Amino acid sequence: MVIAGWxxxxxxxxxxxxxxxYPILPGALAIYAAFFVYGFFVSFEHFGFWFWSIQTATxxxxxxxxxxxxxxxxKKFGGSKASIIGSTIGVVVGLFIPxxxxxxxLLGAIIGELFAGSDFQKSLKVGFGSVVGLFSSIVVKIVLQAFMIVIFFIWIFN
Known part of the structure; x- marks a missing residue:
């Protein structure tokens, strides 16, 4: 059972x-679920208040x-609420195309900004900002999720 758990x-x-x-996958929730799987298959013994507090806060x-x-x-590139919504829709739709x-x-933010009344040049700038924001978000998620995994191993092997 221990091997299956691992x-x-x-x-x-x-x-x-x-x-x-790839935002369609559960990301942090999958990592969080792994802690429960470890607990059920191996032991919850290593996990206490501080472990769960740190992981839940993360x-x-x-x-x-x-x-x-x-x-x-x-926003940093001058976008409106419409471009934020367009960018978010673009991420979801983008999951299904190469x-x-x-x-x-990029296209979602450009279209959203055009609907908000901006000219094409500004809309293009905002679209670029959405891509910068997306990749910045990916970096933040990778760092924080790696932190969660490292904390897990420190907690169980310490």
Missing amino acids: IIVALLFLVGMAGAV VAVLFIADYAVNAWGV FGLLIGP
Whole structure:
């Protein structure tokens, strides 16, 4: 049972890290679920108040940062609320087309900004900002999710 638990934990960690880049995957929630799988298959003995507090706070920060960093990229380049919404829709639609994670938010923000009444030059700038925000968000997620995994290993092997 222990080996099966470790295999599931490893798979959930992989899914979680892939979710940092590919937003349709559960990301941080997969990593968080891995802790419960470890507990059920191996032991909850290593986990206490501080472990769960740190991990839960990190997941909360990840959810907030995911939206905030992307919106920051759009706002930093002068975007409106319409371009933030367009960029978000573009990410979702982009999941289903080749290079969609790059093209989707770019086109979504451009279209949103055009609907808000901006000229094409400004809309293009805002679209670029949405891509900067998306990639910044990916970096933040990778760092924080790696932090979650490192804390897990420190806690169980310490």
